[in-house]
Amino acid sequence: MRRANLLKNLDLLDIRNLRPVEIPILVSLLLLAFYWRLCGYMWRAIWLDEAYTLMIASMHHPHHTILFSNLYNTTPGLYELIVYLVGKWVGYKVEYIRLISVFFSSLSTYFVYRALRDWYGTFAGLIGSILFIYQNYSVSFAHEIRNYALLGCFVLWLFGHSGGG
Amino acid sequence: MALWSFGRWLKDNEDRRFMILSLLSAWGAAFSHPFGLWVIIMQSLFVLTVPSVRSLIGKKYLYYLIIWSIGYMKQALITASIFTSGLENPYGAKSNIYTFLYFIKVFLNGNQFHDFTINSIKDNYISALFLALLPLALIRAYFLNLNFHIVLLNFYMSVLMLLSHFIFSSHRSSLMDRYLMPASIPILVLVVTCLMCYPFVPRLILGAGFLYHYLSNATPQPAFTGGVDELIACVNEVNPDKRFPLFIQPSWEAPQILYYYNPEVFFDLSPPSLDRITDMMLSGIRSRIWIMNYYDPEYVPPWLNQVDTFVVATSNKNFLRSLEVDFHVEEPKCEGSCVYVTRIYRRRNDRPG
Numbered sequence: 001m002r003r004a005n006l007l008k009n010l011d012l013l014d015i016r017n018l019r020p021v022e023i024p025i026l027v028s029l030l031l032l033a034f035y036w037r038l039c040g041y042m043w044r045a046i047w048l049d050e051a052y053t054l055m056i057a058s059m060h061h062p063h064h065t066i067l068f069s070n071l072y073n074t075t076p077g078l079y080e081l082i083v084y085l086v087g088k089w090v091g092y093k094v095e096y097i098r099l100i101s102v103f104f105s106s107l108s109t110y111f112v113y114r115a116l117r118d119w120y121g122t123f124a125g126l127i128g129s130i131l132f133i134y135q136n137y138s139v140s141f142a143h144e145i146r147n148y149a150l151l152g153c154f155v156l157w158l159f160g161h162s163g164g165g
Numbered sequence: 166m167a168l169w170s171f172g173r174w175l176k177d178n179e180d181r182r183f184m185i186l187s188l189l190s191a192w193g194a195a196f197s198h199p200f201g202l203w204v205i206i207m208q209s210l211f212v213l214t215v216p217s218v219r220s221l222i223g224k225k226y227l228y229y230l231i232i233w234s235i236g237y238m239k240q241a242l243i244t245a246s247i248f249t250s251g252l253e254n255p256y257g258a259k260s261n262i263y264t265f266l267y268f269i270k271v272f273l274n275g276n277q278f279h280d281f282t283i284n285s286i287k288d289n290y291i292s293a294l295f296l297a298l299l300p301l302a303l304i305r306a307y308f309l310n311l312n313f314h315i316v317l318l319n320f321y322m323s324v325l326m327l328l329s330h331f332i333f334s335s336h337r338s339s340l341m342d343r344y345l346m347p348a349s350i351p352i353l354v355l356v357v358t359c360l361m362c363y364p365f366v367p368r369l370i371l372g373a374g375f376l377y378h379y380l381s382n383a384t385p386q387p388a389f390t391g392g393v394d395e396l397i398a399c400v401n402e403v404n405p406d407k408r409f410p411l412f413i414q415p416s417w418e419a420p421q422i423l424y425y426y427n428p429e430v431f432f433d434l435s436p437p438s439l440d441r442i443t444d445m446m447l448s449g450i451r452s453r454i455w456i457m458n459y460y461d462p463e464y465v466p467p468w469l470n471q472v473d474t475f476v477v478a479t480s481n482k483n484f485l486r487s488l489e490v491d492f493h494v495e496e497p498k499c500e501g502s503c504v505y506v507t508r509i510y511r512r513r514n515d516r517p518g
Contacts, residue, residue, distance in 0.1 A: 045394030051421035
């Protein structure tokens with residue numbers, strides 16, 4: 001089997017790749033991202049799209065949630081399914097459900113760090129993750145009960161996972 | 166899935182599983198949303214412009230692209246006919262090169278999000294600096310062999326994706342700020358990638374400058390709102406004990422109002438169905454909440470004839486005029502937000518018949 005040298009195997013989920021000194025750095029970055037995204041996450045009430053997500057995610061069965069998502073919502077129903085599972089567990093209060101987007105947006109910090117660190121080194125990872133933590137655009141969508149934070153997180157994970165140098 | 170499987174196909178280019186998975190997921194991305202077309206565009210550009218990738222999978226990719234195109238043909242015709250129909254998208258906006266520069270500025274914290282004014286386009290030094298650094302970084306990465314394919318992949322994922330979105334949106338209104346999320350993070354990755362293509366001293370100076378600019382403009386902003394909190398405050402002020410029935414128009418605005426005003430109706434799943442808005446309409450009638458799209462005196466809830474006062478919550482001022490045939494408006498006690506209007510109506514006693 002011919003193996004390409006162009007893209008090396010890069011597993012962003014493999015934390016054994018990290019040096020011990022990087023663990024506290026990463027934990028600090030993740031906490032900083034989470035803290036910054038918690039600022040003002042309940043400043044405003046839900047709006048139309050968020051209400052639709054809650055409506056779809058509060059059905060009787062998970063397969064109803066997925067069916068409704070696919071039939072009416074034009075986006076795949078993974079986020080709604082996650083909201084369904086969390087909602088059935090802790091309730092559908094906005095203050096709990098919005099934490100899902102806050103979580104995924106904060107988690108993206110890890111993937112920014114790992115992708116850039118594996119491509120260019122620790123310095124690049126650090127700069128990139130700080131830029132991401134304070135990006136106003138990402139913070140705005142970390143406050144929404146929609147799938148955008150999840151999309152950003154997955155794009156980074158899979159993009160970094162597949163495009164490693 | 167489409168990004169991952171394509172990457173895995175490049176790694177294990179003899180393994181057909183990843184090629185098939187990449188093909189299926191590229192279809193999936195394009196069918197689930199028109200924006201998903203970017204996946205196949207990006208893949209094709211990547212194969213076309215990186216010689217090592219071309220030599221690796223070039224011939225197979227040609228067959229792959231032909232099969233993908235055959236599978237997508239019907240949807241392509243539908244998309245093309247909508248795109249060239251001249252009909253505008255009510256949810257999207259038109260764009261131009263200034264919108265492109267504005268969003269680059271937003272992603273680089275040069276501007277407050279949702280502040281699209283002429284001032285936000287002016288003094289766009291940060292976008293200018295970034296766009297000036299980018300070609301130099303690309304050239305350096307290519308000639309000095311500094312992970313050129315990664316720089317290119319990031320470039321396709323962010324700048325080119327944005328540019329194509331704005332070019333298409335200039336023809337038919339389809340610009341949605343939230344659809345730019347898959348480009349907003351790769352653009353930061355591209356900024357760092359760009360910096361890393363420069364020698365140490367310029368990299369340090371530019372990095373410090375970017376960081377200073379970025380952090381000094383960072384503010385946690387609230388998410389977008391339709392003003393439903395102000396509406397609910399108004400409704401509760403004019404109708405504190407829910408003594409009067411509530412009219413909500415149009416029906417598609419009902420969920421976020423009901424979530425706060427009457428969660429029992431919002432979460433009522435009896436009987437369970439896949440049409441939640443109709444469920445809410447039926448459940449609402451039982452709770453003296455009438456959700457409708459237009460007012461027709463022939464089709465009113467049975468309790469309406471027994472009440473002479475009700476509260477209206479609407480984002481459509483024209484709708485209020487249709488009510489004024491049978492009802493007259495009380496002086497508004499509370500003006501809602503810019504989106505919603507709250508009014509108290511009383512039945513007319515002077516109407517003949």
